[in-house]
Amino acid sequence: xxxxxxxxxxxxxxxxxxxxxxxxxxxxxxxxxxxxxxxxxxxxxxxxxxxxxxxxxxxxxxxxxxxxxxxxxxxxxxxxxxxxxxxxxxxxxxxxxxxxxxxxxxxxxxxxxxxxxxxxxxxxxxxxxxxxxxxxxxxxxxxxxxxxxxxxxxxxxxxxxxxxxxxxxxxx
Numbered sequence: 001x002x003x004x005x006x007x008x009x010x011x012x013x014x015x016x017x018x019x020x021x022x023x024x025x026x027x028x029x030x031x032x033x034x035x036x037x038x039x040x041x042x043x044x045x046x047x048x049x050x051x052x053x054x055x056x057x058x059x060x061x062x063x064x065x066x067x068x069x070x071x072x073x074x075x076x077x078x079x080x081x082x083x084x085x086x087x088x089x090x091x092x093x094x095x096x097x098x099x100x101x102x103x104x105x106x107x108x109x110x111x112x113x114x115x116x117x118x119x120x121x122x123x124x125x126x127x128x129x130x131x132x133x134x135x136x137x138x139x140x141x142x143x144x145x146x147x148x149x150x151x152x153x154x155x156x157x158x159x160x161x162x163x164x165x166x167x168x169x170x171x172x
Contacts, residue, residue: 108129
């Protein structure tokens with residue numbers, strides 16, 4: 001089995017679930033609209049990874065259009081919402097971007113992420129992920145979903161590859 005820190009050197013792309021990863025909880029408005037509080041440091045890390053040339057996919061079972069808007073504004077081009085079959089959308093992401101599974105770090109938190117996580121090169125999860133997801137993860141962040149776990153894994157990859165503290169880091 002390979003070492004997690006060594007695996008980070010091969011990451012070319014990231015894929016993330018949303019609920020339980022970028023957001024810890026969903027709030028419901030009186031009209032039934034789902035609101036997802038998200039961590040600003042996660043957003044900074046996503047846009048910075050895009051700026052540094054990483055391909056990013058969002059693969060979410062959520063159906064809220066605000067997910068598309070949030071990640072599109074951060075520079076993410078591959079956004080799959082209402083994903084009832086995450087493996088299908090993951091494979092579409094790989095094919096579209098000419099990637100192999102070995103190139104991808106994926107962060108998920110619950111059973112719908114399981115099969116994708118079994119396939120990717122670097123499966124990761126937040127501290128509060130489901131036990132079955134923790135069992136297949138190469139790395140379990142010490143940070144819970146919605147509290148900066150995305151920043152944690154992106155920062156680790158960029159640091160490992162010498163791309164974190166360069167001149168691009170100081171501008172949005």
